[in-house]
Structures are given as C-alpha cells and as structure tokens.
Amino acid sequence: xSTQTVARETTRTHEQARATDAQKKRRAxxxxxxxxxxxxxxxxxxxxxxxIDTAIKPESETTAIPVSWLASHFTLQAFATTLATTSLPTxxxxxxxxxxxxxxxxxxxxxxxxxxxxxxxxxxxxILFWIILAGIMVPGQIxxxxxxxxxxxxxxxxxxxxxxxxxxxxPIAVFIFKQFFDGIPYELEEAALMDGASRFRIYWxxxxxxxxxxIAAVAILAFVASWNNFLWPFIVITSNNLMTVPVxxxxxxxxxxxxxxQIMATALLGGxxxxxxxxxxxxxxxxxxxxxxxxx
Amino acid sequence: MSDVTMQAARVETSAQARRGKDRRWRTNLAGLxxxxxxxxxxxxxxxxxxxxxxxxxxxxxxxxxLGSSDFLGLGNYQQLxxxxxxxxxxxxxxxxxxxxxxxxxxxxxxxxxxxxxxxxGQAFFRTVxxxxxxxxxxxxxxxxxxxxxxxxxxxxxxxxxxHLPSVGWLSSPNIALISVIIVTVWWxxxxxxLLYLAxxxxxxxxxxxxxxxxxxGSWARIRWITIPLLNRTTTMILILQVIASLQxxxxxxxxxxxxxxPNNSTRSIxxxxxxxxxxxFRVGFASAGSYILFVIILIVSIGQFSLLARQRxxx
Numbered sequence: 001x002s003t004q005t006v007a008r009e010t011t012r013t014h015e016q017a018r019a020t021d022a023q024k025k026r027r028a029x030x031x032x033x034x035x036x037x038x039x040x041x042x043x044x045x046x047x048x049x050x051x052i053d054t055a056i057k058p059e060s061e062t063t064a065i066p067v068s069w070l071a072s073h074f075t076l077q078a079f080a081t082t083l084a085t086t087s088l089p090t091x092x093x094x095x096x097x098x099x100x101x102x103x104x105x106x107x108x109x110x111x112x113x114x115x116x117x118x119x120x121x122x123x124x125x126x127i128l129f130w131i132i133l134a135g136i137m138v139p140g141q142i143x144x145x146x147x148x149x150x151x152x153x154x155x156x157x158x159x160x161x162x163x164x165x166x167x168x169x170x171p172i173a174v175f176i177f178k179q180f181f182d183g184i185p186y187e188l189e190e191a192a193l194m195d196g197a198s199r200f201r202i203y204w205x206x207x208x209x210x211x212x213x214x215i216a217a218v219a220i221l222a223f224v225a226s227w228n229n230f231l232w233p234f235i236v237i238t239s240n241n242l243m244t245v246p247v248x249x250x251x252x253x254x255x256x257x258x259x260x261x262q263i264m265a266t267a268l269l270g271g272x273x274x275x276x277x278x279x280x281x282x283x284x285x286x287x288x289x290x291x292x293x294x295x296x
Numbered sequence: 297m298s299d300v301t302m303q304a305a306r307v308e309t310s311a312q313a314r315r316g317k318d319r320r321w322r323t324n325l326a327g328l329x330x331x332x333x334x335x336x337x338x339x340x341x342x343x344x345x346x347x348x349x350x351x352x353x354x355x356x357x358x359x360x361x362l363g364s365s366d367f368l369g370l371g372n373y374q375q376l377x378x379x380x381x382x383x384x385x386x387x388x389x390x391x392x393x394x395x396x397x398x399x400x401x402x403x404x405x406x407x408x409x410x411x412x413x414x415x416x417g418q419a420f421f422r423t424v425x426x427x428x429x430x431x432x433x434x435x436x437x438x439x440x441x442x443x444x445x446x447x448x449x450x451x452x453x454x455x456x457x458x459h460l461p462s463v464g465w466l467s468s469p470n471i472a473l474i475s476v477i478i479v480t481v482w483w484x485x486x487x488x489x490l491l492y493l494a495x496x497x498x499x500x501x502x503x504x505x506x507x508x509x510x511x512x513g514s515w516a517r518i519r520w521i522t523i524p525l526l527n528r529t530t531t532m533i534l535i536l537q538v539i540a541s542l543q544x545x546x547x548x549x550x551x552x553x554x555x556x557x558p559n560n561s562t563r564s565i566x567x568x569x570x571x572x573x574x575x576x577f578r579v580g581f582a583s584a585g586s587y588i589l590f591v592i593i594l595i596v597s598i599g600q601f602s603l604l605a606r607q608r609x610x611x
Contacts, residue, residue, distance in 0.1 A: 022508060029514060033410045034417075040407060041424045044482065050450050051439045067453025113334035122327025128335070135342050139593050141543045141566045142586040145573045146345035146352060166345075169338040199326040228432045230546045235574060249434035250550055253441065260442055267438035271431045278430045282423065285430070289487065290494035 055079065055264035062260040078261035079269065088269055090241050091248035095227050095273075098163045098244065103223040105164075106173050107215055114177030115203050129178075135171035144235055151236055162236040163244065167226050172292050173218045179291060180214035181207065217288030220281045227274055245270050349583045357580035372584035382585065384560060385568035388473065392548075392564065393541040396477050400537055401530070403481060404488030409518065411489075412496045422493065429486035436483045437550040441466070444475060444551075466552065469559040476548045476562050483547065484540070488533050495529035496522065528607055535600040542593055545570065565589050 050069075054062050055078050057071040082088060116122065117129045147166050148157070156162035184207075193202070208215070230246045237243050243251070249270045253263060278285060353373070356366040376382050411421045428436070443450050444465035452462045465475045499522065507517050523530075545566035548557065556563040563571075565585065573582030 030413055030415050033413050034415045037407075037410050037415070037417075037421050040410075041421055044424050044428060046450075047439050047443055047482065050443065054442065063448040065448055065453075066456065067448055067450055109334040109337060112330045116327045116330035120323060120327035120330060122324040125327055125331075128331060132335075132338060135338065137539075137594070137597055138342060138346065139539060139543050139590065141545060142569075142590045142593075143342070143345045143349065145569070145579055145583050145586055146349035147341065148573070149348065149352065149357075149579065150341075150345060165337075166341045169334070169340075169342045171338070171342075174334065199330070203330070224430055228430070230433045235570075246432035246434045249432065249438060250554075252434075253438060253553070263438055264442060267435045270438075271435040274430050274432065275427060278427060279423070286426075286490060286494070289490055 051264045051268055054260055055268055057261055059259055059261045063258070078259075078265035082262055082265045082269060086252065086266060087240055087243070087248060088245075088266065091243050091245045091270075092273065094160070094163075094242060095244040095246075098160055098233075099223045099226040101164055102167045102226040103219045105168050106170050106222040107219050109168065110170060110173035110218060111177045111208065111211060111215065112203065114174050114181055115207055117174070118178050118181035119202075119207075120199060132171045132174055135169070136175065141231065144231060147232075148235055157236055158238050158242060160242070163233050163242075166232060167229065170222060173222060176218055176288065176292055177211065177214055180211055184210060213284070213287070216281070216284045217291065220277065220284050221288045221292075224274060224277060224285070227277075245273070349586055352580050353584035353587050355580045357583070358577055368580070372581045373588075375581065376584050376588065381560070381563075382565075382568060385563045385565045388561065388563055389542060389544055389565045392473060392477065392544050393538060396480055396541050397534070397537050399477065399481055400485050400488055400541075401533060403485050404533070405492050405526075405530075407485070407489045408492035408496055409522070411493060422490075425489050426486035428483055429490075431483070433483070433546045434550060436479060437547060440475075440479045440482070441551060441553075464558075467558055469557075469561045472552065472557040472561045473548075476544075476551055476557075479547055479551060480544075488537065491529060491533055492526065495526045499525050528604065531600065531604045531607060535597055535604070538596055538600065539593055542589065542596070 053069055056074040056076065058073065058075055059078065061071045113132070117125055143166075151157050151162045151166075156165065197205075227244075228246060229244075230250070233244045234247045234250065237247060240248070240251075249266060252266050354367060354369060356368050356371075407421075407425050411418055411425070415421075446452055446462060446464065446467070449465075451465065455462055464471055466472060503521055504517055507521055512520070543566055544564040548562040548564055549555075549567055549570075552562050556567070566589070569582045569585040569589070572578045572585065
C-alpha cells in the first residue's frame with residue numbers, strides 16, 4: 001500500500017467519524033426541536049381542545065371552580081340546543097351561497113383578465129395591469145364607508161348582492177393566474193392560432209383545462225376569504241336571516257349570556273366547515289398562499 | 297424587374313399592411329374584451345369608492361341624507377386633528393403594530409425553522425400552526441373570551457393552580473391590548489409561518505450540507521445562509537404584516553364585547569372610523585379618517601417596497 005492511499009484512507013475514516021458525529025449531533029438537535037414543537041403545538045391546540053371540552057360538559061358544570069377538564073358526564077346537548085335555537089343553519093346557507101358565487105365569479109373574471117395580460121398583446125395592457133396590481137396595496141378597511149354609501153344608493157343594503165358585489169374585485173387572483181399563464185410555453189397556442197381558432201376558444205379549451213391547479217387555488221382562497229370576511233357583511237347586513245356565519249356568531253355571545261357550553265358548541269359548529277375545507281384542500285391553499293405571497 | 301411586377305409587389309404590401317392593421321385592431325379588441333368584465337367590477341367597487349371617499353371627506357356628508365350637503369373643504373380633517381380620541385386611536389394602532397409585527401415575524405420564522413427540520417410529524421405540525429388562520433374571527437374570539445374569563449376561565453384556572461394572582465385580561469387598561477396581541481398571534485401567525493416554510497424549502501439542502509462540512513454550526517447556518525437567502529421573503533412578510541396590523545379592528549372590537557376596551561385602550565383607528573361612520577353617522581368625517589389611514593399605509597408600504605426593489609437590484 002502506498003503512503004498516498006493510506007493517507008486517503010485515514011482522511012476517509014476521519015470524515016466518516018466526523019459525519020457520524022455530525023449525525024449524532026443533528027439527531028440530538030432534532031430531538032430538542034421536536035420537544036419545542038410539541039410544546040408550541042399544545043399552545044395552539046389547547047384553546048380548541050378546551051372549547052370542545054366545554055361544549056360537551058353539562059351546562060351547569062362549565063363554570064365550576066376549581067377549573068377542571070373533567071365533568072360528571074359528557075353530553076352533546078349543547079350542540080343540539082345551538083342548532084335548534086340559533087339561526088346557524090340559515091347562516092351556513094348564506095355563507096355558502098355568497099362565498100360560492102364570489103368564488104366562481106372571481107375565477108372566471110380574473111382568469112380571463114390574466115389570460116389577456118399574459119397572452120394577448122393588446123394596446124395598453126401594461127398600464128391596465130399596473131392599475132390592477134396597484135389595487136393589491138389598497139387596504140380594504142378604508143373603503144367601507146364609501147362602499148356602504150354606494151350600496152345604499154343602489155338599494156343593496158341588507159341583500160345578498162350587497163354582500164357579494166364589493167368582494168368580486170380581487171387583484172391578487174389576477175396576479176396568481178397571470179403568474180401561472182406566464183409559465184406555460186407558447187407553442188401550444190400558436191398551433192391553435194394557425195388553425196384559426198378564436199381567442200375565446202383558445203382560452204376556454206386550451207388554457208382553462210391547463211390552469212386547473214391555479215383555478216383550484218384561486219377558487220378555494222376566494223371561498224375561504226369571503227366565508228371568513230367579517231367587517232363588510234357585518235356592516236351591510238342587518239337582518240338576522242341574511243347574516244353570514246362570522247356575523248351571526250358575533251351576535252351569539254350577547255344573546256346566550258353565560259351559557260358557555262352553548263357558546264363553545266356554536267363556535268365549534270361555526271369553525272368546522274372551514275376546517276373541513278382546509279383539511280381537504282390544504283395543498284391548494286398552501287400553494288396558493290405561497291404563490292401570492294412569495295413571488296410578489 | 298418590369299414595372300408591372302413592381303406595381304404588383306406594391307399592391308401586395310399595402311394589402312399586407314391593411315391585413316396587419318386589421319389583425320392588430322382585432323387583437324386590441326380581444327384583449328380589452330377579456331379584461332373588461334374584471335375591470336368593470338374593479339372600477340366600480342375599488343377605484344370608484346376610493347374617489348367617492350375622497351369627495352365625501354370634504355363634505356358634511358351624512359348617511360340619512362344620502363348625499364352631499366355642505367362643502368367643508370378641509371374642515372373634517374381639521375376637526376379630526378383636534379380630536380383627542382383620534383390621536384388616541386392612532387396611538388393604539390401604532391403601538392399594536394410596533395409590538396405585534398416583530399412578534400408575528402419572529403414566531404413565524406422560528407416555527408418554520410423547527411418544522412423544516414427532518415423530524416417526525418412534520419405535516420401534523422404544519423397543519424396545527426396554520427389551521428387557526430383559516431378560522432373566522434368570531435370563532436377565534438368566542439373561544440379566547442372564554443379562555444380569558446376571570447374566575448372560571450382556563451387561563452385563570454391555571455394561574456390559580458400555580459398560586460399566581462389572576463389577571464384582568466379583558467378588564468385592565470394595561471393588559472387588554474396585550475390580550476388582543478396574544479389572540480392575534482395565535483390566530484394569524486400561521487400565514488407568516490407558511491410563507492417562511494415555503495421559502496425555506498426552496499433553499500437547496502446541499503448549501504447547508506456544504507456549510508456544515510466546513511464546520512458551520514446551526515446558528516451560523518441560520519445566520520449566514522437561511523436569513524440572508526430569505527431576505528426578500530422577510531421584506532414581503534413585513535410589508536403584508538404592517539399593512540394588516542395597521543388595519544386592526546375586528547378581533548379587538550369583538551374581544552372587548554363590541555366596545556372600546558378599558559379606557560379605550562384597544563380602540564384602533566379603524567374602530568374610530570367605524571364608530572363615527574356607523575354609530576354616529578358622520579360619514580364625511582369618518583371618510584376623512586379613512587383617508588388619513590390610507591395615506592399612512594401608503595407611505596409605509598411605498599417605503600417598504602423601495603426596500604424590496606433595492607434588495608432585488610442587489611440580488
């Protein structure tokens with residue numbers, strides 16, 4: 001064996017030793033990271049678990065001192081009472097209807113606009129795109145006063161359209177679609193143009209099927225955003241039977257007084273639909289938010 | 297070349313030019329057609345209210361009268377600046393922004409850093425930290441009001457078990473805004489967490505491996521690799537976060553039982569605008585308040601965007 005190979009061998013074993021050392025260290029650090037994460041996760045879960053615990057206690061035991069996770073027995077009575085005495089089913093329907101319309105219209109309008117911005121070289125498209133992009137910076141809260149005045153003059157206060165219309169203009173949706181369209185190669189479309197297909201057919205038959213991931217992301221984000229929107233429906237709706245879930249829930253605390261099992265049951269029932277949507281479409285939501293937030 | 301062929305060629309080019317003009321015209325029409333539906337909605341419900349709000353802010357506009365009455369010029373703004381409630385709500389908003397923004401960024405970054413390690417249950421942790429962000433504000437507030445409840449609330453219960461005095465989470469003027477911040481972090485940090493996690497997953501693992509072979513420890517790698525590479529992500533998060541924090545309203549308003557908190561300690565500028573617009577119906581005055589907030593947000597975000605632009609040039 002030459003000295004050279006010996007030297008090489010020793011460095012190799014050194015490196016191996018260093019590698020296993022590093023591995024051990026990494027494993028130990030991962031252990032610490034895991035422990036910290038478990039503690040943090042508990043801080044995020046305990047409020048929810050406490051709400052569930054309270055909701056399944058008998059009403060008389062929710063305000064027992066000392067505070068305890070246990071109860072003499074557990075019951076679903078509070079959920080039944082909530083569904084029977086509040087307008088929660090109506091609020092579900094109102095939220096579902098308005099959010100679905102907002103979501104669908106946003107997808108159609110925003111994808112069409114983004115298609116033109118990405119693929120149709122029309123005059124003035126850069127200016128128009130910048131005007132729309134600037135809208136991302138406009139804080140929604142400051143528009144509530146003039147929007148309300150507009151709704152009043154259009155007789156749309158306390159109507160579904162009053163909830164829906166101001167939520168249709170989502171510049172961020174145009175932005176997400178444009179990002180997506182910009183990433184697709186031109187060849188496909190050129191072939192179709194050669195064949196004499198109209199722009200609308202190209203949009204509808206080539207781009208929309210290709211854009212399924214972007215459609216899913218925008219549709220779900222728009223749906224969740226409008227489902228959770230509090231301020232606008234809170235201002236524009238006054239009748240109980242037109243309220244959306246977040247607005248209706250805000251009235252519950254005062255009307256229930258100190259019946260905490262019922263309040264928690266209502267909160268949980270109000271939160272469950274979005275949580276289900278979230279668990280089913282987590283991937284699209286995560287990708288959509290990352291696309292909108294990071295590439296800006 | 298004969299005259300005839302030259303003439304023929306000239307005719308052909310003019311026909312081509314005509315056809316080209318025709319096509320350009322059709323392209324313009326098609327492009328505008330695609331943009332129009334969105335643009336109408338955008339002009340009606342975003343551009344128009346911005347202009348209408350500005351106009352309203354110069355008038356003694358009331359909701360009942362449905363329109364402009366007396367022109368006040370800058371009267372609403374003058375009145376606003378001499379109203380101590382306005383300055384107080386502005387102070388609350390700035391205090392909230394200054395405390396909550398670093399907290400939301402650091403906690404989001406820390407959680408992402410931990411979840412990004414090769415640990416079991418990664419997907420579970422990601423879901424847990426992000427899930428609260430998708431809850432409606434009313435659900436969050438109902439649950440936290442119950443946790444903060446004096447006497448039989450969970451937090452007071454734990455404090456009693458530890459023989460600590462109970463805290464006036466919602467009733468003490470010095471604590472109420474802190475409670476709003478706690479709720480805000482719990483509710484919204486998942487968003488920053490997610491953006492950071494997505495950013496970290498774009499950093500190639502080789503870079504960290506090479507650095508650790510060179511003897512760089514975890515802190516050094518975070519300091520010299522993760523943080524600099526996520527510079528742009530951080531600026532982006534900072535911009536979004538400051539804009540969001542300056543618009544504080546719903547969680548504070550609901551947490552205080554549709555009120556201003558003890559000694560108005562949680563009344564934000566948006567709440568001040570809301571109360572003037574929708575409880576005392578001084579819409580013109582409230583519009584002036586909206587415009588002040590708009591200008592503040594605009595200045596802050598232009599400053600931050602120029603920071604982002606500089607980072608991009610340097611990158």
